[in-house]
Amino acid sequence: MSPANSPLIDVTQSGGVAQLRFNRPEALNALNVPMAEEFKAHVDRLIGTPSVRVLLIAGAGRAFMAGGDLKAFLMTPAEGRAELSRRIIIPLHQALLALAESPLISIAAVHGAVAGAGMSIALGTDLALASGDATFNFAYPKIAASPDGGGSFWLTRVLGWRRAIEIALLAETLSAGKALEWGIINRVVGTEELMTAAESLAERLSKGPSRAYAATKRLLRQAGTNSLREQLDLERDSFATLSAEPDFAIALQSFFSTRAKSP
Numbered sequence: 516m517s518p519a520n521s522p523l524i525d526v527t528q529s530g531g532v533a534q535l536r537f538n539r540p541e542a543l544n545a546l547n548v549p550m551a552e553e554f555k556a557h558v559d560r561l562i563g564t565p566s567v568r569v570l571l572i573a574g575a576g577r578a579f580m581a582g583g584d585l586k587a588f589l590m591t592p593a594e595g596r597a598e599l600s601r602r603i604i605i606p607l608h609q610a611l612l613a614l615a616e617s618p619l620i621s622i623a624a625v626h627g628a629v630a631g632a633g634m635s636i637a638l639g640t641d642l643a644l645a646s647g648d649a650t651f652n653f654a655y656p657k658i659a660a661s662p663d664g665g666g667s668f669w670l671t672r673v674l675g676w677r678r679a680i681e682i683a684l685l686a687e688t689l690s691a692g693k694a695l696e697w698g699i700i701n702r703v704v705g706t707e708e709l710m711t712a713a714e715s716l717a718e719r720l721s722k723g724p725s726r727a728y729a730a731t732k733r734l735l736r737q738a739g740t741n742s743l744r745e746q747l748d749l750e751r752d753s754f755a756t757l758s759a760e761p762d763f764a765i766a767l768q769s770f771f772s773t774r775a776k777s778p
Contacts, residue, residue: 523550525575526557531568531721532714533561540576546632547584548602555606555613562617568725569717570614572640573624573710574633582631582654583663604663607632611639611665615736618729620720624713626706630654635664638673641732643700644716646709651689651699653682672739673698724762 525536535557537544544550561567574580583603591599614621623637626646631654637643653670655662662670662683670679674697682689691703704712720728730753738746757763 523547524553524557526561528564528567530718531566531725532571532717533564533567533569534571534573534714534717535561536572537574537580540574540578542584542586543578543581543628544574544576544633545581545584545586546603546607547587548599551603551606551610555610558610558614562613562619567619568721568728570619570621571624571713571717572621572636573713574626576627578627578633579623579625579629579649580631580633580636581628582633585658607664611636615639615665618725618732620728620732622713622717622720624709625649625700626709628652632664632666635662635666635669638669638699639665642716644702644704644709644713645691645694645700646706647691647703648706649691649694649700649703651691651694653686656684656686724766726760726762727757730757 523538525534525538527534535554537546537550537554539545539547539550558570561570588596588599620642621640623640623643624645625633625637625643626649629637629645629649630652634651634653637651653662653666655666661667667683670683673679674682678697681687689697689699691700694700695703702712734746734749734753737749741749
C-alpha cells in the first residue's frame with residue numbers, strides 16, 4: 516500500500532480500496548478540530564480519486580472513537596464553546612454528507628469504544644463490522660448534549676423510534692452482540708480478525724460492478740424520503756441506464772455462459 520499519512524489520520528490505498536484510520540490512540544481517537552478538518556480533506560480527496568471504489572474507516576489503538584474531545588471543551592471558556600462545537604461539527608458533517616452522496620461504498624471496522632460521534636460515524640457508513648470487544652454508547656446525555664455526526668438521522672432509520680429514543684436518552688452501553696441483533700452493525704468477528712475480515716469485504720466490493728453498487732446505494736439512501744411512485748421512477752431510470760453499460764453486457768454474457776455449462 517502507498518501511504519498518504521497525516522499526524523491525526525492515516526490513509527493508505529491498495530487497488531480500489533482506501534483505508535482511513537483515525538490516529539489519536541492516546542485519546543481513544545477523540546475528535547478535535549484538526550482531526551475533523553483532516554477527515555473532511557481526506558474524504559474530499561478520496562471521493563475525487565477515480566481509482567477508489569471502497570473506503571474502509573477504522574481507528575488506531577484501543578478504540579474506534581470515543582466521541583468528541585471533551586478535554587478541548589474543558590479548556591475552552593464557556594463563551595467559546597459554541598464556536599468550538601461548530602469548528603468540529605461543520606467539517607465532520609460536510610465529510611459525512613459528501614461520503615453518503617458519493618458513489619463510494621463505505622465500511623466501518625470498529626473495535627473497543629464506539630461512542631458519541633464515533634457511533635454516529637459508524638451508523639452513517641454503508642456497512643459496519645465490529646470485533647467482539649466493541650461497545651456502543653450514544654453518550655450525548657452524559658455530557659448534556661444532543662447528537663451530531665448524523666446520529667439522530669441514522670439511529671431512527673436503522674432502529675425505528677422506540678429503540679432509537681431508548682439509545683439516545685438512556686445512553687446505555689450495548690455489546691457487539693446486541694448491536695448486531697438490533698441492526699446497528701452487519702457482522703461481528705473475532706478481535707484479531709476484524710481488519711482481515713473488513714479488508715476482505717472491501718476488496719470483494721472493490722472488484723464488483725461499481726456503477727451498479729453506486730446506483731443501488733443511491734436508491735436505498737433515497738427510499739426513506741421518496742414516495743413509492745418516485746422510487747419506482749428512479750428504479751426504472753437507473754436500471755435502464757445501467758443496462759446500456761459495458762458491465763451489464765459482460766455480466767449478461769457471463770450469466771448465460773455459466774448456464775450453458777451447467778448440466
